[in-house]
Amino acid sequence: MSRKPIAIIAGVGPGTGAAIARKFAAAYPVALLSRNPDTYTPIVDAINQSGGKAIGISTDVSDSKSVKAMVEKVKQEYGNDVKVAAAIFNASGAFVRKPFLDLTEEVLDASYAGSVKGSFLFSQATLPLLLFSTPTSEHPPSLIFTGATASVKGSALFAAFATMKFALRAQAQSLAREFGPKGVHVAHAVIDGVIDIPKTQAWGLAKEAMIDPNAIADAYWHLHTQPKTSFTWEIDIRPAGEKW
Amino acid sequence: MSRKPIAIIAGVGPGTGAAIARKFAAAYPVALLSRNPDTYTPIVDAINQSGGKAIGISTDVSDSKSVKAMVEKVKQEYGNDVKVAAAIFNASGAFVRKPFLDLTEEVLDASYAGSVKGSFLFSQATLPLLLFSTPTSEHPPSLIFTGATASVKGSALFAAFATMKFALRAQAQSLAREFGPKGVHVAHAVIDGVIDIPKTQAWGLAKEAMIDPNAIADAYWHLHTQPKTSFTWEIDIRPAGEKW
Amino acid sequence: MSRKPIAIIAGVGPGTGAAIARKFAAAYPVALLSRNPDTYTPIVDAINQSGGKAIGISTDVSDSKSVKAMVEKVKQEYGNDVKVAAAIFNASGAFVRKPFLDLTEEVLDASYAGSVKGSFLFSQATLPLLLFSTPTSEHPPSLIFTGATASVKGSALFAAFATMKFALRAQAQSLAREFGPKGVHVAHAVIDGVIDIPKTQAWGLAKEAMIDPNAIADAYWHLHTQPKTSFTWEIDIRPAGEKW
Amino acid sequence: MSRKPIAIIAGVGPGTGAAIARKFAAAYPVALLSRNPDTYTPIVDAINQSGGKAIGISTDVSDSKSVKAMVEKVKQEYGNDVKVAAAIFNASGAFVRKPFLDLTEEVLDASYAGSVKGSFLFSQATLPLLLFSTPTSEHPPSLIFTGATASVKGSALFAAFATMKFALRAQAQSLAREFGPKGVHVAHAVIDGVIDIPKTQAWGLAKEAMIDPNAIADAYWHLHTQPKTSFTWEIDIRPAGEKW
Numbered sequence: 001m002s003r004k005p006i007a008i009i010a011g012v013g014p015g016t017g018a019a020i021a022r023k024f025a026a027a028y029p030v031a032l033l034s035r036n037p038d039t040y041t042p043i044v045d046a047i048n049q050s051g052g053k054a055i056g057i058s059t060d061v062s063d064s065k066s067v068k069a070m071v072e073k074v075k076q077e078y079g080n081d082v083k084v085a086a087a088i089f090n091a092s093g094a095f096v097r098k099p100f101l102d103l104t105e106e107v108l109d110a111s112y113a114g115s116v117k118g119s120f121l122f123s124q125a126t127l128p129l130l131l132f133s134t135p136t137s138e139h140p141p142s143l144i145f146t147g148a149t150a151s152v153k154g155s156a157l158f159a160a161f162a163t164m165k166f167a168l169r170a171q172a173q174s175l176a177r178e179f180g181p182k183g184v185h186v187a188h189a190v191i192d193g194v195i196d197i198p199k200t201q202a203w204g205l206a207k208e209a210m211i212d213p214n215a216i217a218d219a220y221w222h223l224h225t226q227p228k229t230s231f232t233w234e235i236d237i238r239p240a241g242e243k244w
Numbered sequence: 245m246s247r248k249p250i251a252i253i254a255g256v257g258p259g260t261g262a263a264i265a266r267k268f269a270a271a272y273p274v275a276l277l278s279r280n281p282d283t284y285t286p287i288v289d290a291i292n293q294s295g296g297k298a299i300g301i302s303t304d305v306s307d308s309k310s311v312k313a314m315v316e317k318v319k320q321e322y323g324n325d326v327k328v329a330a331a332i333f334n335a336s337g338a339f340v341r342k343p344f345l346d347l348t349e350e351v352l353d354a355s356y357a358g359s360v361k362g363s364f365l366f367s368q369a370t371l372p373l374l375l376f377s378t379p380t381s382e383h384p385p386s387l388i389f390t391g392a393t394a395s396v397k398g399s400a401l402f403a404a405f406a407t408m409k410f411a412l413r414a415q416a417q418s419l420a421r422e423f424g425p426k427g428v429h430v431a432h433a434v435i436d437g438v439i440d441i442p443k444t445q446a447w448g449l450a451k452e453a454m455i456d457p458n459a460i461a462d463a464y465w466h467l468h469t470q471p472k473t474s475f476t477w478e479i480d481i482r483p484a485g486e487k488w
Numbered sequence: 489m490s491r492k493p494i495a496i497i498a499g500v501g502p503g504t505g506a507a508i509a510r511k512f513a514a515a516y517p518v519a520l521l522s523r524n525p526d527t528y529t530p531i532v533d534a535i536n537q538s539g540g541k542a543i544g545i546s547t548d549v550s551d552s553k554s555v556k557a558m559v560e561k562v563k564q565e566y567g568n569d570v571k572v573a574a575a576i577f578n579a580s581g582a583f584v585r586k587p588f589l590d591l592t593e594e595v596l597d598a599s600y601a602g603s604v605k606g607s608f609l610f611s612q613a614t615l616p617l618l619l620f621s622t623p624t625s626e627h628p629p630s631l632i633f634t635g636a637t638a639s640v641k642g643s644a645l646f647a648a649f650a651t652m653k654f655a656l657r658a659q660a661q662s663l664a665r666e667f668g669p670k671g672v673h674v675a676h677a678v679i680d681g682v683i684d685i686p687k688t689q690a691w692g693l694a695k696e697a698m699i700d701p702n703a704i705a706d707a708y709w710h711l712h713t714q715p716k717t718s719f720t721w722e723i724d725i726r727p728a729g730e731k732w
Numbered sequence: 733m734s735r736k737p738i739a740i741i742a743g744v745g746p747g748t749g750a751a752i753a754r755k756f757a758a759a760y761p762v763a764l765l766s767r768n769p770d771t772y773t774p775i776v777d778a779i780n781q782s783g784g785k786a787i788g789i790s791t792d793v794s795d796s797k798s799v800k801a802m803v804e805k806v807k808q809e810y811g812n813d814v815k816v817a818a819a820i821f822n823a824s825g826a827f828v829r830k831p832f833l834d835l836t837e838e839v840l841d842a843s844y845a846g847s848v849k850g851s852f853l854f855s856q857a858t859l860p861l862l863l864f865s866t867p868t869s870e871h872p873p874s875l876i877f878t879g880a881t882a883s884v885k886g887s888a889l890f891a892a893f894a895t896m897k898f899a900l901r902a903q904a905q906s907l908a909r910e911f912g913p914k915g916v917h918v919a920h921a922v923i924d925g926v927i928d929i930p931k932t933q934a935w936g937l938a939k940e941a942m943i944d945p946n947a948i949a950d951a952y953w954h955l956h957t958q959p960k961t962s963f964t965w966e967i968d969i970r971p972a973g974e975k976w
Contacts, residue, residue, distance in 0.1 A: 027816075048258055064837055068884070090808070091879070099910070100855070100856070100859070100906070100907060100910055100911075101856060101859060101860070103852075103856075105796055105852070105853070108848070108849060108852050109849075112848065112849075113846055115897060116844065116899070116942035117837070117838070117840060117841075117844075120835075120840050120891075121837070123832070124833060124835075127832070127833060128833070131900075140484070147847070150902075153905075154901070154903065154904070154905030154906035154909065155906060155909055156906060156910035157906070157910060158906050159852075159902075159903050159906040159907060159910070160933070162902040162903075162905070162906050163848060163899045163900075163902045163903045163906070164899065166898040166899050166901060166902035167895045167896065167899035167902070167903070168897050169886070170886040170891075170894040170897070170898035171884075171886065171891050171895045171897045172886070172896075173885075173886030173894070174280070174832070174886035174887060174888060174889070174890050174891040174894050174895070175832060175891060176886075177488070177886065177887055177888035178831070178832055178888035178889060178891070179832075180484045180485065180486070181484060182484045182878060183484060185484070196473065200360070207473075208472060208473055209473075210473060211473055211474050212471055212473040212474050212816075215470055215471050215473060215474030216474065218466075218469070218470075219466070219470070219474070219476065219863075222462075222466040225462070225966040226457055226459055226462075226481075227450075227459050228452060228483070228484045229440070229452060229453075229454060229455055229456040229459060229483050229484070229485070230455050230456050230459030230460065230463070230481050230482075231482060231483070231484050232463065232479045232480055232481055233480055233482070233488075234478075234479070234480060235476045235478070235479050236477055236478060237470075237474050237475070237476055238439070238474075238475060238477070239426065239472070239473050239474070239475070240384070240424045240425060240427060240429070240472045240473070240475050241425045242424075244421070244477075275647075277708055289721070306545045308593055334694070341665070344611070344615070344662070344663060345612060345615060345616070347608075349552055349608070349609070351604070352604070352605060352608055353605075355605065356600055356605075360596070360600065360651060360727075361593070361597075361600075361656070363649075364591075364593070364596050364651075365593070367588070368588070368589060368591075371588070371589060372589070385491060394658075397656070397661075398658040398659065398660070398661030398664075398665065399662060399664035399665055399690030400665035400666035401660060401662070401666060402662050403608075403658075403659050403662040403663060403666070406658040406659075406661070406662050407604060407655045407656075407658045407659045407662070408655065409606075409658070410654040410655050410657060410658035411651045411652065411654050411655035411658070412639075412651075413642070413654060414642040414647075414650040414653070414655070415647050415650075415651045415652035416642070417641075417643035417650070418588070418643060418644060418645070418646050418647040418650050419588060419647060421587075421642065421643055421644035422587070422588055422641075422644035422645060422647070448561065469494070507883070524788070542963055628972070631820045664976070668972045668973065668974070669972060669973040671972060673972070684961065695961075696960060696961060697961075698961060699961055699962050700959055700961040700962050703958060703962030704959060705961050706954075706957070706958075706964065707954070707958070707962070707964065710950075710951070710954040713950070714947055714950075714951070714969075715944055715947050716940060716971070716972045717928065717940060717941075717942060717943055717944040717971050717972070718943050718944050718947030718948065718969050718970075718971070719938075719969070719970060719972050720951065720967045720968055720969055720972070721968055721970070721976075722966075722967070722968060723964045723966070723967050724964055724965055724966060725789060725958075725962050725963070726962075726963060726965070727960070727961050727962070727963070728872070728913060728915060728960045728961070728963050729912065729913045730912075732909070732965075
């Protein structure tokens with residue numbers, strides 16, 4: 001029996017991750033990853049209550065043991081021969097905006113761990129499950145990375161953050177070139193603006209000046225539905241009024 | 245009475261233009277532009293026969309009189325107060341691949357007329373109708389431009405073609421920054437590969453190595469549906485196996 | 489007898505063009521082009537008086553006849569077998585900053601003529617003389633184009649200007665890829681800021697906030713001296729305090 | 733007494749580093765860094781014998797203690813109030829070209845340490861000495877980073893290498909924006925091709941197809957001489973015949 005492929009989403013908090021989780025859960029069983037169960041539990045519950053299927057797995061994507069344990073849990077839940085239709089890396093190291101000479105080695109290391117090593121380990125864990133998914137999924141298997149303005153612009157005071165966002169983008173681009181010909185759709189999204197999530201809603205911006213997480217989820221879903229003949233590698237998303 | 249807004253598509257031939265026309269005709273009455281009625285007539289007929297509403301208008305987008313006459317015909321057909329939900333510039337000057345010293349001034353001028361002046365006149369004609377469309381359309385009014393590999397890479401032997409594709413991209417980018425804050429979604433698509441159309445099907449490429457025009461149309465439709473908080477300015481589209 | 493190769497500089501006014509002219513006149517006889525003799529005459533005189541060799545030629549680079557006549561004058565002065573060590577395109581269409589819907593077709597055409605057709609005709613006229621210059625010049629023959637911020641960024645209100653600057657950059661890039669392997673060094677400079685020339689000195693900016701034309705000339709000279717193993721295609725130049 | 737400022741060059745081996753060291757040693761006393769004394773000793777000796785002044789310091793740029801010890805040695809040799817006219821980061825993690833699923837976490841960590849943390853620690857150590865150098869140096873103090881093709885293109889099989897080169901470039905760009913206004917010239921060079929050094933000479937490429945390290949040194953010197961009004965942030969360098 002060929003089971004339904006699943007979607008794995010890393011970095012599921014109350015904003016973009018949740019919106020992506022809900023979107024993909026409408027089509028696939030999902031595994032939602034976050035370090036802290038508090039962040040994914042409400043979303044897992046909501047999906048399961050509304051007829052979808054979700055599990056949450058506490059995962060530190062920068063720790064290879066934790067990532068391996070995550071894969072084991074996915075297999076326990078969804079079968080040893082589980083296929084992945086979509087793997088989405090929405091995690092990130094902490095946002096850092098600081099004069100360069102005030103940055104510490106620890107901040108750089110943490111930024112590396114969260115953004116670069118995290119995406120590396122997540123990709124190494126999911127690509128083997130993505131590579132053989134085509135026959136069981138309507139759409140080509142997809143590996144999508146969430147980037148930021150700092151993925152393409154190294155602004156002053158962003159030496160740590162932009163460094164790791166550029167790095168993540170390079171990794172995604174290299175994977176797109178290596179795994180596209182093998183049928184995996186690797187894409188990168190430059191989210192250029194403030195996302196409308198609980199934390200940022202306190203900043204006092206106009207609703208219209210913030211990116212709707214559901215629109216990000218819709219864009220990721222559109223990317224996922226693109227056929228093998230027509231892959232998009234990169235999209236940017238920003239509010240209509242954003243200066244860029 | 246508030247009438248339905250329409251879509252205007254320039255450069256409607258048997259490939260991408262036709263696919264875009266069919267896609268947008270599912271939601272809007274359409275006006276399809278091409279220099280030669282032979283290219284748009286079958287598409288206009290097919291749309292009208294399948295319950296949609298389409299008119300074809302013979303237009304030389306590089307000629308301001310012809311573009312003005314086009315707008316008049318659109319107004320005759322769809323009303324003087326017609327609103328445009330989507331204007332899509334899919335026209336292009338001829339593809340030219342030639343040693344630089346073999347290019348003539350005439351070739352450069354023709355390339356300018358078809359790609360740059362064409363998009364300029366088309367944008368000037370449609371933007372006033374796009375600017376006031378928001379209230380009557382579910383989605384923000386959209387102005388979308390079709391680009392190519394040569395929009396971002398000036399390869400050897402492409403001095404004329406890449407020159408005008410870079411130019412078109414600059415125009416689109418400038419319009420995105422000027423009209424985004426006014427609510428018009430301006431986007432540019434880098435179509436990076438051979439499109440699967442009648443002409444190219446004779447080239448002997450594998451089906452999978454050519455971009456599906458319907459996937460381009462789907463991507464344009466997705467762009468059109470993005471809310472004002474979440475505009476994409478640029479996407480690239482290429483076959484999974486394309487070298488880039 | 490093998491005569492000294494010359495340098496041809498288009499767009500010689502009192503600022504950047506003059507600085508480039510003086511710099512290259514220290515090594516080569518020069519031909520200085522401008523539409524109006526008033527702009528090049530003082531520079532021609534100064535070079536000739538200080539022991540260099542310069543001629544001025546009234547040229548409209550956007551007019552093929554004028555460009556042909558220029559080549560004839562160059563040959564009359566410097567010999568039918570004249571070789572060109574460096575050709576520098578520093579001309580430009582007028583700077584235009586205007587709401588898109590206020591632009592006229594004439595403005596776009598003039599911008600095309602000055603920037604794109606001008607560089608096209610200049611390149612077609614000089615490349616044949618550059619191609620065979622290596623043996624007579626110490627440095628590889630060079631074709632250098634002056635760009636601007638708008639060469640890489642299509643800002644709001646710059647639809648005409650950026651369009652043509654992007655186009656110029658594409659042309660330069662295509663030429664670099666076509667003629668590099670033939671030994672001609674084609675380069676493009678993104679001049680990102682206000683240049684310190686008589687006209688802009690009235691704007692009231694701090695001296696330090698404006699680009700020194702002599703520094704541009706030094707950079708072009710450095711580009712010219714790069715050996716065939718080590719060509720730079722693009723440099724950017726901006727004041728230390730410029731926001732970018 | 734105001735002593736002459738010095739230049740510090742990290743990553744001094746027999747190729748590019750040596751050429752840069754010789755070039756800057758013609759103007760400044762130099763400190764040459766490499767992990768292994770064997771790589772810098774011949775260059776230190778040659779500079780000292782030809783009338784220059786050089787010291788070599790065994791340094792692991794990815795180790796903060798080692799970098800601190802390096803600064804101490806520099807101060808012992810050149811004075812506690814030493815100023816730095818130019819700091820050049822030419823070190824790199826190992827070149828890695830491998831299928832993504834064959835990469836190990838250790839390879840990624842090593843690549844991070846060598847390229848990203850190394851440049852971070854080097855910049856943090858040298859910037860304070862660069863910031864106050866202007867009055868004692870003829871040219872603005874400069875911090876220059878050596879990049880590669882992989883700094884701007886994430887090719888297949890380059891997930892580890894390109895990731896860290898993109899990261900290095902982001903760091904350099906952020907520093908340029910933060911420290912340019914403070915008078916430090918931060919620049920990044922995209923070395924796009926094989927450099928003509930002992931190791932690569934065995935590869936059998938034509939001499940002309942390899943980048944001359946002395947030309948890289950000349951370019952870095954030119955960057956260093958740019959005045960505060962006219963900083964270049966990025967140059968690319970490649971052989972005339974290189975495909976790009």
